[in-house]
Amino acid sequence: MFFDLIKEYTEIPGPVGHEDLVAARMVADWTPLCERVWQNKVGNVFAKVGGSGPKLLITAHLDQINFLVKSITDDGFCWLTHGTGGSEASVPPNTAYIGQPVLVRGKDGYHPGQVGVASGHVRSAAQRAKDTIGWDDFFLDLGLSSRAEVEARGIRPGSQVIFAAETKRLGHHIVGKAMDDRVGLALMTQLARDLKGKQLEYELYFAATIEEEVGMGGSWNLVNEVDFDLAIALEIGLVGDIPTVKSSYMPTALGGGPIITHKDARIHYSEKVADRLVAAAERLEQPVQHAVFHGFATDGDSLIRMGVPTAVFTFPARYTHSPYEMIHEQDVVAMFEVMREMLLNG
Template identity: 35%
Template sequence: MFELLKKYTEMPGPLGHEHRVQKAFMDDLKPLTDEIQLTNTGNVVAHFPGEGRKIVVFGHADEICYYVLSVSDEGFLRIVSYATLRGEKVSYPYCLVGQKALVIGDEKDARGVFATPSAHVLYQKEREQPLDTWSVHVDIGASSSDEVAELGIHPGSPIIWNPTTERIGKKAFGKAMDDRFAHAVMLELAKRLEGSELSCDLYMASTVQEEIGLKGAEDLRRGGYDISLALDVGIAGDYPTLEKGRMPIKLGDGPALVYKDGFIHYNIEIIKELRRTAEKNGIPYQHGIFTLYGSDSGVMMAGGAKPNLIAPPCRYTHLPIEMVHLDDIENTIKLLYHYITK
């Protein structure tokens, strides 16, 4: 499972440029089902025929990213966050500085670093000021704007942080656990379904542009599903720099069944079905409510589905060091398997 998780989390798939993730997902699904569709909006939808309620299990392919806003004469890249239109500047600037960067050019990628002036050249007053948009740039080793242009990089080119995904015992950390763990879960689930009898008509999907407002899911909801089971990272609060009680979700205690987030209340009937399935099969789970949060299932009700969210806990979300517990990933697969099979 870790190798599959590593494959998908390390893959570049910034918002609006999810094609590499989608192609890999389709290629990995081909031995498992004959019915795979790439929609006009860029979503991937796979069908596993069965009898009963029409259920879709899905996650999103896009990841947190930045974009080139301008290129200096000397070849440095000024950046802007994917979320600028939501009123944010460069989010999490302190986590950006010192990170490896990968700039997605027209034909090839360019490696670089997120950087800011070091303490050796800053006055004391400047050191005490918080970082802002213009304090962070990306250095790809170019010496001029012409050199940048030759690499196919220009305003609008996406930039992601570019760490490797690592494992420490039963925990794994890296970028894009949000939401590429879902692809690993769906692929492993599809493998385990071979030879099993489904209790539903099952679909699995990978959506695009979730991070900017659930855009791919707005297309997916037209599929006429009875139940939507979104897979997304849960918010873990089990570390000492967060006050106890603010978020009681813990790594290793099972996936969170989420009742409500900042957009929607999930379907209580299906939550209770999932709880009974977990309890019957000895699968640990947690109760969750996430206030500063939203998932693709938030728009599925408008298409007639009963919306739900299954969320394995994750520490340090929307950072390049997102950490998950492999037991929680495994228990998510087990919960889904027992829920959709007879």
Template identity: 25%
Template sequence: MLKKRLVCACFALAGLVCLPPVFGQDATRQLLEQLSNAPGPPGAEEAVRAIMVAKMKPLSSSLSYDGMGSVIAQMGSAGPRVMVDAHMDELGGMVRRLTPNGFLTMQMLGGWLDQALVDQRWIILGSKGPVHAVTGIRDIHVLPAEDRGKVFPRNMLYLDVGARNAEEAAAMGLEPGDPVVPDSQFLVMNGTDNYLGKAWDDRVGCAVLVEAMQRMAKQNHPNQLFFAATTQEEVGLRGARTAAEVIKPEIAIAIEGGIAGDTYAHHPEETQAKLGAGPGLFLFDSSAMANRKFVALVKRTASEKGIPLQLDLVQGYGDDSAEIQESNGGVPTINLVAPLRYTHAHNGILNRKDFDQLVDLVVDLLTELDAKTVTQIRDFAPAQ
């Protein structure tokens, strides 16, 4: 019963039940909103997984799970084994302990900046349902002048749930190990085609999986497609590793949230992508290097289809393709992205046109990955 209440609470946060219907939206926007709002920190992806399974199962010839909770949906039974990956988890946290005065300490999960943590709202997925919390901040009226410009370190932060003591916090259904997720609801930014929300890294990729499956279900394709919604990427690319072991792909595409560099233009070497300028292709990141022949295919396909393509190289970035390319004796991979503003924080921005064009590019690539093309990409023999 306790587990059922927790799952129902997660579903409510994900927009699956107990929330009023949303009218006047296209299906893609509804999908993006539902995925962005869903709580899913590493190891607690249940609400996101429920959405993905509901969308993927009717489109797949078979649907299964690996031992880490990743969802694997297969389409087709002949041709090269093509893996398309996106991770379900988002940056979050986990309750460490309940203090005597009712505050909670938090273990951060994923690559948080300390300056992104102060005075933010959070949701704790407790055994009795969601509990709202806030990370506090020292009052300016008592903070020494020399400390006012300093970043509040994470080890000084506490989750405030309004409890007066540890017993009151425990009575809310809270205990060590409870997942914590940012509290930040989806919205369309002032009538534009920019969407504000949390967890675009990598709910944007999850939405691409769903929409690509919907498109591929209506046309013939020359391969076996394995769409994998993976777990625990933010804490070490773990689900991609186990999913790839199950799938044994011959070639793979990772779908991720990229980094838009148009906000802080005085740091041009950090990233070259711009919001609203089309999907991106990572030539390099700290965890993986794209297969050069596969890169050439992406460039050619985008050019032939009239899809703008942004090439990028980013340090301090890791993605699932790193684990996939090291599986099954070596797998040619690429990482395609939708550029995002303000990743790894409570509020990020996705451009709808970038998303739509990314779906177009993925679908176009999947229709081209026949046995001959995959063999050519995997061929490393020196030219005669």
């Protein structure tokens, strides 16, 4: 039901600050399904889906995690730095990039590259003795030989670097990059398709936001467009169903149903809005999971701070912020059915 759409959305490049291709796809997909679709000045995509009643916003973000080119060496390698929240001074690198194929944004599109690190065969004793990987331990290799060749492709300090992984089925699951948060966008598109022409219990709006991965930058202006009464932020969720994570720390799992997130590292979410999701799930006899997420934040944080009661509804995922984020399609289907039930029957 969802695999094809998730694959299409996750394979559209959309690093922080350059979400244009993803935004254009949302405009194209939502325009024939919704009463009105528009973008604001910073690039957020909005849609008035339809219905009458309290003004409900469902939101997910357009951007995906990325590194940035920091500098270019004379022999054509690139040093990398944070492209999302944090800085080198305070946050260590995301080691999921090490050894991975990537795409680098240039002036005429995206160029293939590889994140390189010296192998054990050529590392010094001092390098092998290090317990951690720092920013000076890896680099971007474009297969080029000079700074001039790199710059000729429009690659410069500030160019975005994203994972190049393909989205595919793996056993019972789906694995790939940018599940965070293209699965949320896929859910919104499928809701718009299914609900077109139906009577809704809410006046329903969508928002697809920019720059969530760098401090929820796009969501701080959402209420400037519409005076929303309540909101649901759709996000990737966390699980503890792998060998190195204790269930006592994260009592959630793939295949256990969607997750209602009650609190994260920044804020408590609305129990009243969450109760509406729980009631819809109970009517469907659909299990949902409940969790507190550590080291996590969402656009729901800024919505609450702007005065909009907001719940965070998440799809369980392993290996978040990696090129191999893993989900269970049935959890996404269940998430869709719960939201559909709430929108149709309150």
